[in-house]
Amino acid sequence: MPFEIIKSGGFLRQFGLSLAIAVAVVGCAAPKVHEQRLVSQPSMTFSSSGIWRHESALAIQLESGRANSGGGQSAGCTSCR
Amino acid sequence: MKANGEFRNLIRLIASSTVLVRVLAAEDSAVDFAAETLFSSDIRLAQASLAGRVNQGSLSSQVSIVGASMDLDFQPAAFDLPLILPASVNQLRFSGLVDFQWQFARRLTGLGSVGGYSGFTGYRSAWIAEYYRQQTAGVPGHVRPDPSGANGSAGVRWEYLPTAGILETTVGYSRDKIAPSYDDVIDPEEGLIGYRPFRSDLNTINWRVRAENVLSKRVRTAVEFRFTSQSLRGPRLAVLGWLNFAATAHLTLRAEGGYATERFELAEPQPGDPPPTSTRFQGWWLGGTADYQLGRGWSVFATGRHYRDNGEIETSLSFSSASPGIRTWQGEAGFRWVSDRHSIKLSGGPYFTDYFAVPFNISAFGPLYRDRNFGFLQLAYQYRL
Numbered sequence: 135m136p137f138e139i140i141k142s143g144g145f146l147r148q149f150g151l152s153l154a155i156a157v158a159v160v161g162c163a164a165p166k167v168h169e170q171r172l173v174s175q176p177s178m179t180f181s182s183s184g185i186w187r188h189e190s191a192l193a194i195q196l197e198s199g200r201a202n203s204g205g206g207q208s209a210g211c212t213s214c215r
Numbered sequence: 216m217k218a219n220g221e222f223r224n225l226i227r228l229i230a231s232s233t234v235l236v237r238v239l240a241a242e243d244s245a246v247d248f249a250a251e252t253l254f255s256s257d258i259r260l261a262q263a264s265l266a267g268r269v270n271q272g273s274l275s276s277q278v279s280i281v282g283a284s285m286d287l288d289f290q291p292a293a294f295d296l297p298l299i300l301p302a303s304v305n306q307l308r309f310s311g312l313v314d315f316q317w318q319f320a321r322r323l324t325g326l327g328s329v330g331g332y333s334g335f336t337g338y339r340s341a342w343i344a345e346y347y348r349q350q351t352a353g354v355p356g357h358v359r360p361d362p363s364g365a366n367g368s369a370g371v372r373w374e375y376l377p378t379a380g381i382l383e384t385t386v387g388y389s390r391d392k393i394a395p396s397y398d399d400v401i402d403p404e405e406g407l408i409g410y411r412p413f414r415s416d417l418n419t420i421n422w423r424v425r426a427e428n429v430l431s432k433r434v435r436t437a438v439e440f441r442f443t444s445q446s447l448r449g450p451r452l453a454v455l456g457w458l459n460f461a462a463t464a465h466l467t468l469r470a471e472g473g474y475a476t477e478r479f480e481l482a483e484p485q486p487g488d489p490p491p492t493s494t495r496f497q498g499w500w501l502g503g504t505a506d507y508q509l510g511r512g513w514s515v516f517a518t519g520r521h522y523r524d525n526g527e528i529e530t531s532l533s534f535s536s537a538s539p540g541i542r543t544w545q546g547e548a549g550f551r552w553v554s555d556r557h558s559i560k561l562s563g564g565p566y567f568t569d570y571f572a573v574p575f576n577i578s579a580f581g582p583l584y585r586d587r588n589f590g591f592l593q594l595a596y597q598y599r600l
Contacts, residue, residue: 164379165432172461173435174378176553177506177514180427180437180457184249184264184595185551185558188469188504188518192253192260192591195337196568197522197543199453199475199498 244269244600247279251594253566255587257288260338275316283308285338289345290582299349306341308334322377326370326385333363335394342583343536344394351397356410360394370423379429384422391417396536419445433461441475449479449528451496469504471520479528498524502545512554516562518547526571536580540571549593556599563592 165173172178176186194200250263266279285306291299310332317325335341344360351357370385395412402408425439441453453475460468477496502520509515526540549562566589573581 164376164429167378169432170378170429172433172464173429173431173459175461175467177467177508178435178459178461180435180459183245183247183597184593185247185553185560185597187595188502188516188547190251190253190545190566190591190593191249191262191264192251193522193543193545193566195260195339196541197498197500197524198527198538199496199524200473200500200522 246598246600247595248597249593249595251591253589253591255589257290258338258587258589259286260284273318275318277312277314279312281308281310281312281332283310283334285335285341287338287342287345289342291346291349292579292581295579299346302345302349304341304345306335306338308332308336310334316372322374324372324374326372326383327368328387329365329367331363331365335360335362336364336391339536339538339583340394343396343580346536346579347394347397351410354407354409356397356400356412358395358412358415360415362391362393364389364391366390366419368421376428381427382425384424387419387421387423389419389421391419393417414447417446419443435459449477449494451475451477465508467504467506469506471502472500474499475524477528494528496524496526496528498522512552514551514553516547516549516551518545518562518564520545520547534576534579537577538570539573539577539584541584542569543567545591547591547593558595558597560595561593563590565589566591 179186181187245268247266247268248264249266250261252259252261254260260283262281262283264279264281266277268275268277285304285308287304289302289304291301310330312328312330314326314328317327319325335344340362348357348360366387366389368385368387370383372381372383374381393415395415397410397412399407400409400411420443422442423439425437427435427437429435436459437457439455441451441455443451443453445451453473455473456471458470460470462468475496475498479494479496500520500522502518504516504518506516507514521542521544523542524540527537544567545564546566547562547564549560551560552558568587568589570584570586573584577584
């Protein structure tokens with residue numbers, strides 16, 4: 135099923151185009167290394183350490199849209215018939 | 216949880232810890248400990264994680280282990296009494312994850328991870344399992360739940376602009392064994408003669424693409440697209456975005472948002488099937504953080520976050536355990552102290568949930584899907600060798 139979606143999904147085509155444009159635009163706009171003092175501060179990075187993250191690991195149990203896996207494990211087999 | 220299950224989990228935890236100690240023996244390492252609790256009057260959740268990471272030349276790896284507990288005051292719907300009784304539900308979950316990064320070219324890095332867990336991944340599934348345990352007691356067909364899962368992923372990261380632009384993609388697969396729901400087995404003459412468990416294994420394929428960029432001297436962004444295909448569910452697409460803005464040298468403003476959608480199509484609807492009440496899931500969320508550096512390593516921060524969705528897709532022919540729509544609000548305030556070797560963060564705040572009306576066919580789980588006022592606390596500590 136996933137491959138059918140990839141082949142036929144308009145969403146993915148739009149996504150690929152958007153990403154290509156974004157990368158091209160950013161490539162022109164990125165500041166030079168010596169101009170990146172502020173954006174290199176730890177509070178500006180996307181660290182995986184809990185010291186710098188502001189996300190709740192437990193709240194995802196209620197917010198199934200944020201779950202990375204589709205949420206099926208938490209919900210039980212709710213689509214089963 | 217049975218004694219042999221606890222023993223098995225203990226062995227897994229010890230094995231994971233051994234790997235962790237080896238990681239810490241190397242140079243240029245760091246250890247991260249994080250603990251979190253989310254609690255209301257009848258639900259108490261806690262989770263603690265320990266992660267060690269090391270960078271050695273072109274190789275980087277991280278090992279993490281997580282232990283979580285769920286303590287629930289299970290309460291059935293009034294109409295289910297006395298068939299279903301109040302109970303205290305206590306469950307543990309253990310999980311481990313190892314991930315690797317290998318820089319095999321100047322701007323290219325290979326990514327990989329393997330992981331596994333044992334135990335309920337969420338308190339809702341533990342609640343639902345307790346409901347079915349009591350409902351099916353003494354009737355043939357009940358299966359003692361033993362949820363677990365394993366997962367792995369592989370991908371590549373391309374630093375297309377040194378220090379300013381990263382593009383990465385990963386493909387992952389996971390297999391989960393969940394606590395099943397049940398269907399009645401009815402004999403025309405004898406009535407209910409047993410229960411038939413629904414499917415209890417799930418296969419999931421996910422594909423993730425993430426771009427992280429420095430847009431200006433003050434702005435760093437990340438955008439991530441996720442595609443997920445899971446057994447018995449429709450494909451899910453999600454887009455997530457983050458934007459960090461250095462307002463001053465001391466003040467950082469962070470914004471985040473996301474949207475997820477999932478459509479479910481009945482493969483072969485049978486004549487007489489009722490139309491599904493919901494065939495499309497949609498969820499979105501927004502949040503913002505202000506982070507201010509006071510000096511001498513101290514900083515304070517405040518966060519606000521909102522989430523809402525329209526409820527899980529529900530296609531059951533009769534009763535269901537699918538969650539109705541929900542809205543949540545979260546506020547958080549805390550402080551952080553950072554030094555050369557030690558860093559610590561402590562924060563907390565309220566977390567409010569507001570479920571939409573519970574439909575009739577989900578009413579048995581009304582007590583599970585009621586509005587709650589939670590409190591939460593987070594503690595994080597990092598030690599760099």
